[in-house]
Amino acid sequence: xxxxxxxxxxxxxxxxxxxxxxxxxxxxxxxxxxxxxxxxxxxxxxxxxxxxxxxxxxxxxxxxxxxxxxxxxxxxxxxxxxxxxxxxxxxxxxxxxxxxxxxxxxxxxxxxxxxxxxxxxxxxxxxxxxxxxxxxxxxxxxxxxxxxxxxxxxxxxxxxxxxxxxxxxxxxxxxxxxxxxxxxxxxxxxx
Numbered sequence: 001x002x003x004x005x006x007x008x009x010x011x012x013x014x015x016x017x018x019x020x021x022x023x024x025x026x027x028x029x030x031x032x033x034x035x036x037x038x039x040x041x042x043x044x045x046x047x048x049x050x051x052x053x054x055x056x057x058x059x060x061x062x063x064x065x066x067x068x069x070x071x072x073x074x075x076x077x078x079x080x081x082x083x084x085x086x087x088x089x090x091x092x093x094x095x096x097x098x099x100x101x102x103x104x105x106x107x108x109x110x111x112x113x114x115x116x117x118x119x120x121x122x123x124x125x126x127x128x129x130x131x132x133x134x135x136x137x138x139x140x141x142x143x144x145x146x147x148x149x150x151x152x153x154x155x156x157x158x159x160x161x162x163x164x165x166x167x168x169x170x171x172x173x174x175x176x177x178x179x180x181x182x183x184x185x186x187x188x189x190x191x
């Protein structure tokens with residue numbers, strides 16, 4: 001079933017952020033949400049996740065329990081390792097070896113058991129990404145997942161996303177038109 005956003009509006013005080021937004025996210029598709037900074041991309045994502053309320057309009061076809069998200073800030077548990085930060089969202093907790101094997105695609109082996117507080121910013125982003133992709137939601141939302149990644153790391157992360165999404169609907173907020181090409185994504189432009 002598609003996720004349908006109909007006539008969504010949101011203002012903060014007198015500042016109208018979203019006005020009559022209409023979007024259909026088809027099952028198993030990949031979308032890049034694009035637009036200038038401050039245009040409302042993150043606000044739209046927060047409404048989808050149930051973290052903000054729209055002033056008007058509606059969203060159908062998704063329940064917030066079926067949404068997985070990577071925020072702009074990492075929101076990792078600092079004292080846990082990358083492996084344990086991923087395992088915390090899994091239904092089966094005894095799959096440490098499987099999580100390690102998946103993480104090796106995007107993180108060095110010697111970083112996987114360290115507290116994430118000791119990792120670089122880029123490594124934390126990749127751990128947060130892995131956690132979002134591991135949660136068994138119908139919709140995966142990634143808010144600026146490529147921030148701070150060099151070109152080679154970004155390509156590696158894109159391959160990881162495509163491998164781990166398991167045919168789920170993917171919505172990525174990004175500024176890079178080349179990201180949409182690399183992901184094979186349809187572009188949703190907010191203006």
